[in-house]
Every structure is written in structure tokens, then in C-alpha cells.
Amino acid sequence: MEEVGIPVLVEIVEVFKYDPTVHNVVAVDKGGYGSCRTPAGARVYKTGKDLIQLKKGFNFFICNFPGHCESGMKIAVNAS
Numbered sequence: 001m002e003e004v005g006i007p008v009l010v011e012i013v014e015v016f017k018y019d020p021t022v023h024n025v026v027a028v029d030k031g032g033y034g035s036c037r038t039p040a041g042a043r044v045y046k047t048g049k050d051l052i053q054l055k056k057g058f059n060f061f062i063c064n065f066p067g068h069c070e071s072g073m074k075i076a077v078n079a080s
């Protein structure tokens, strides 16, 4: 019997749960993560239970409600 390689699709997903009336999740670049600035055209998630597909490498997210990112509401996820 011949062995057949089966392609496996691996999706790395991060789940963000929060109260959407007081927080959101914005996918930003490294600069936006460091400076807490939302780049133009950045994707904003605001359902309160977001499933976000990660790209390989670092993925940066902030909450862009005023003052939140500045007080630490941000995350860098390294997907490998």
C-alpha cells in the first residue's frame, strides 16, 4: 500500500472575548503597537467575541478606546 501525504490546513486563530461597549480589538502593525496609534485602514473588531486568523510571525493587536492601549491593553502574538 502506498503512503499518501495528506495536506493539513492549519489555521491559527486567536479568540478575543471582551465587553464590546467598552473595548475593541484593532489589528495593527508593529509601529502601531508600540505607539498605540491606529494605522489608516486598520481592521477593527468589535463583536466582543472575535475569532481572528493569525498570520505567521508576530501579530499585533491593540484596544483603541482612548487611553486603553496606553495603559497596557495590547498584545503581541507570535504565531509559529
Ligand SMILES: [Cu+2]
Pocket (backbone or CB within 6 Å): 022, 023, 024, 063, 064, 065, 068, 069, 073
Ligand atoms: Cu479597551
